[in-house]
Amino acid sequence: MQTETDIASDPGHSDRQPDGNSTLPCKELPDPKRIRVLLAHYFQHFHTLRCFAFIHKTSFLQKLDDDLAARAHNKSSLLHMMCSIGAQFYALEYSETVEQFPPKTILAAGSQWAATARSLLLGSFDQISVENLMTAQLLYDYSLRMANYTQAFMLSALMTRMTHALQINLEYTDDILGHHVDSNSLSVTARESRRRLMWSCYITDAQCGSGVDQLMLLEDKDIKIQLPCDEQNFLQERPCITRMLSGSPLPFVPVDLVSANSTNTISIAAYFIQHIEIRKRVLKYIKHLDQASLPWLPDSEFHLFDDELQTWHSSLPAEIQFTPSVIYLRKESNELGALALLHCAYYQTMCDLYRLGAPALYKLRSAFYFPPEQDQFLRHLQLSLFKAARSIAAIIADAARHGPAMVADTWLPSITYDSNRIMLYYLTIIFNPSDQGTKHLVINTIPYLQSNVQALKMMSATNAVAEDMYHASHSMLEKLGVASDSISPQPQLVLDDPYLANFGAGRDSTPGTPSQTAPDYVLNPLSIFRMARSDIPERHAPEKTHNTPIDTGSSSAALAAPGHNDQQDSNIDQGQAFGPNLDMFITPNLIWDWQPMETAVGSGMNSEGLLPWVDTSYTSYVGDFIS
Ligand SMILES: *[C@@H]1O[C@H](CO)[C@@H](O)[C@H](O)[C@H]1NC(C)=O
Ligand SMILES: *[C@@H]1O[C@H](CO)[C@@H](O)[C@H](O)[C@H]1NC(C)=O
Numbered sequence: 001m002q003t004e005t006d007i008a009s010d011p012g013h014s015d016r017q018p019d020g021n022s023t024l025p026c027k028e029l030p031d032p033k034r035i036r037v038l039l040a041h042y043f044q045h046f047h048t049l050r051c052f053a054f055i056h057k058t059s060f061l062q063k064l065d066d067d068l069a070a071r072a073h074n075k076s077s078l079l080h081m082m083c084s085i086g087a088q089f090y091a092l093e094y095s096e097t098v099e100q101f102p103p104k105t106i107l108a109a110g111s112q113w114a115a116t117a118r119s120l121l122l123g124s125f126d127q128i129s130v131e132n133l134m135t136a137q138l139l140y141d142y143s144l145r146m147a148n149y150t151q152a153f154m155l156s157a158l159m160t161r162m163t164h165a166l167q168i169n170l171e172y173t174d175d176i177l178g179h180h181v182d183s184n185s186l187s188v189t190a191r192e193s194r195r196r197l198m199w200s201c202y203i204t205d206a207q208c209g210s211g212v213d214q215l216m217l218l219e220d221k222d223i224k225i226q227l228p229c230d231e232q233n234f235l236q237e238r239p240c241i242t243r244m245l246s247g248s249p250l251p252f253v254p255v256d257l258v259s260a261n262s263t264n265t266i267s268i269a270a271y272f273i274q275h276i277e278i279r280k281r282v283l284k285y286i287k288h289l290d291q292a293s294l295p296w297l298p299d300s301e302f303h304l305f306d307d308e309l310q311t312w313h314s315s316l317p318a319e320i321q322f323t324p325s326v327i328y329l330r331k332e333s334n335e336l337g338a339l340a341l342l343h344c345a346y347y348q349t350m351c352d353l354y355r356l357g358a359p360a361l362y363k364l365r366s367a368f369y370f371p372p373e374q375d376q377f378l379r380h381l382q383l384s385l386f387k388a389a390r391s392i393a394a395i396i397a398d399a400a401r402h403g404p405a406m407v408a409d410t411w412l413p414s415i416t417y418d419s420n421r422i423m424l425y426y427l428t429i430i431f432n433p434s435d436q437g438t439k440h441l442v443i444n445t446i447p448y449l450q451s452n453v454q455a456l457k458m459m460s461a462t463n464a465v466a467e468d469m470y471h472a473s474h475s476m477l478e479k480l481g482v483a484s485d486s487i488s489p490q491p492q493l494v495l496d497d498p499y500l501a502n503f504g505a506g507r508d509s510t511p512g513t514p515s516q517t518a519p520d521y522v523l524n525p526l527s528i529f530r531m532a533r534s535d536i537p538e539r540h541a542p543e544k545t546h547n548t549p550i551d552t553g554s555s556s557a558a559l560a561a562p563g564h565n566d567q568q569d570s571n572i573d574q575g576q577a578f579g580p581n582l583d584m585f586i587t588p589n590l591i592w593d594w595q596p597m598e599t600a601v602g603s604g605m606n607s608e609g610l611l612p613w614v615d616t617s618y619t620s621y622v623g624d625f626i627s
Contacts, residue, residue: 027115029074029079029083032068038082039082041086041087041093042082042085042089044089045334045337045408048333048334049341050200050269051196051269053234053267054193054196055082055193056193056235056237057235076120076131077117077135078131078132078135080113080116081114081139081142083113084110084111084114085142088109088462089408089462090109091106092461092462093405095461096403103464106461106462107146107464117135117138121136128162128166129166132162137200137201140156140159141410144410145462145464147463147531149528149532149534153528156528159204160217160218168195168198169225170225171191171224172186173186176250176257177239188237188238189234189237192228192234195228196269198223199225199273203276206218206276206280207411208529210527210528211280211282211283211284211287212283212284213284215529220277225244226242226249227242227267227270227274228242229266229267229270233265242265268320268338268339272338272341274312275342278349279352281305282353286352289356295356295368296374309349309350313346326339336406337406337409340396340399344415345415347388347391347392347395348415350385350388351385351388351389351418351422354382355385356368356381357380358381358385358422382429382430386423386426390445392418393416393420393423393449396412396416397448397455400455404459404461407459407462408462410463412459416455417472419448420452420473423445424476424480427441450477450482456469456470456473
């Protein structure tokens with residue numbers, strides 16, 4: 001097809017010149033043929049990710065033809081945004097198959113249309129419409145991709161207000177199945193599209209809020225719509241009855257219409273939404289450990305969450321599980337990226353829950369003190385944390401094998417990076433040079449560490465932040481000596497981030513405890529809120545009261561003990577901790593909650609069984625990474 005080659009020589013229809021000179025960006029949308037190619041990439045690769053499938057493809061394309069005929073399309077912020085995202089995926093495919101581009105070139109594809117979409121959107125700031133909300137959601141994700149966290153953070157607020165004004169948190173009518181056709185009413189498809197848009201905003205809000213009440217603008221109880229139906233029903237415009245987030249059907253749906261199979265008609269996105277709801281509560285719990293019961297008690301919040309998460313995961317229907325046959329099935333329907341994200345999200349939440357066994361790694365402020373008799377429980381937490389991180393690496397490697405578009409979600413780079421941090425941390429605390437078992441584990445973990453590094457490299461074509469993470473994790477592995485045969489994870493080698501040194505000097509290290517608490521102190525440095533704050537010139541944080549610095553040689557057990565918090569904080573602020581840590585690299589000027597590294601707890605490792613879905617072909621694939 002001639003048009004294909006035309007665009008191919010010009011990915012994203014940017015004004016890349018053969019001689020490398022570029023002229024001013026061309027802001028006009030390309031001709032209709034090229035628009036259709038870009039939209040095909042949008043629908044194939046982006047639409048199916050996460051919860052972004054809110055545009056009904058065939059009605060959109062039908063309306064587009066009318067608009068193109070009437071030359072009305074150049075005013076559409078939504079179309080500009082879709083072309084911009086389509087251009088990135090187009091450039092990605094081109095780079096994979098024809099001529100390789102550096103990641104920055106792929107990310108820059110279509111940026112002129114994103115800029116136009118942004119000015120159209122903000123220019124009609126006071127015109128609240130479903131279409132503008134869709135543009136805002138796409139621009140939000142685009143901003144994350146380009147590592148423009150401030151813009152993403154502000155857009156998330158705009159979007160919440162739009163959902164309030166549009167009231168898409170409520171069902172449009174009681175007549176879910178569209179039995180009573182009324183020409184004034186919205187079609188069944190338009191209503192499903194609004195529902196999906198609302199859920200997409202729900203996820204955005206959860207992601208920006210990270211379990212901090214102050215930062216969360218949407219409440220679960222106010223969302224009184226059903227979960228998205230499955231993709232086939234949506235595409236075919238078939239109405240169906242699903243369930244609300246709480247699991248119960250909508251109160252006004254007649255009981256006889258709620259079939260027993262109504263969970264079979266929900267999409268992958270619906271499972272993702274369900275998981276995000278649990279995740280919000282887990283993150284909230286982990287930020288309020290000072291009010292929580294001791295985790296080893298049978299009825300502790302920890303055990304309840306642990307049960308709830310595992311029950312949720314084990315009750316996923318077969319066609320949602322991460323098994324080889326489902327992987328190929330979902331690849332066929334372009335849903336492999338969404339499937340991988342769902343499972344990564346689950347294991348990431350498990351990591352977030354089990355991190356209370358590794359307070360030093362996560363700089364938890366109100367960590368539990370584990371008495372000696374809970375040693376076994378502590379080791380169980382740490383081993384489970386490690387296993388969850390390794391599962392993430394396995395899933396990402398399996399998805400990445402099918403191409404970079406499968407790992408293009410904006411959440412994946414930090415999940416992948418964190419997975420490596422956790423695995424390295426675990427190896428450090430259990431490693432015992434005289435024990436063959438732990439040596440064996442270290443050797444067996446290396447392929448997972450390496451595949452994460454490779455995946456981060458791959459992700460840098462679709463997520464700007466992944467490039468920095470790739471370099472940081474790559475040099476950590478080099479320091480570990482992966483290329484040589486004398487690998488031994490020693491804290492000073494493994495946990496000393498190569499970038500830390502560069503920024504250590506300029507760091508604000510005022511010792512003390514803040515007199516007022518702020519989300520800065522409880523959030524992961526990679527959270528959108530902290531990333532956004534790091535872009536602001538004025539980022540005043542609550543004053544700190546000074547404490548007398550103490551001897552830094554104290555044991556971690558004493559530091560974690562209740563009543564030793566001040567001591568803990570002053571150690572933190574002397575920057576005693578070292579971790580495989582990008583924090584300082586990304587936001588060098590913030591004050592961190594540094595906590596001292598935990599001392600080794602011995603080697604509690606006896607089994608490290610393969611993951612249920614890991615068949616031998618996967619193992620041999622991982623084996624390819626061993627040099
Ligand atoms: C974010 O995007 C806006 C608008 O395109 C731009 O002006 C700003 O410089 C960007 N910020 C960063 C940190 O990239
Ligand atoms: C499943 O539900 C649909 C309507 O949602 C219904 O038409 C179909 O007969 C049901 N199938 C079974 C096996 O109950």
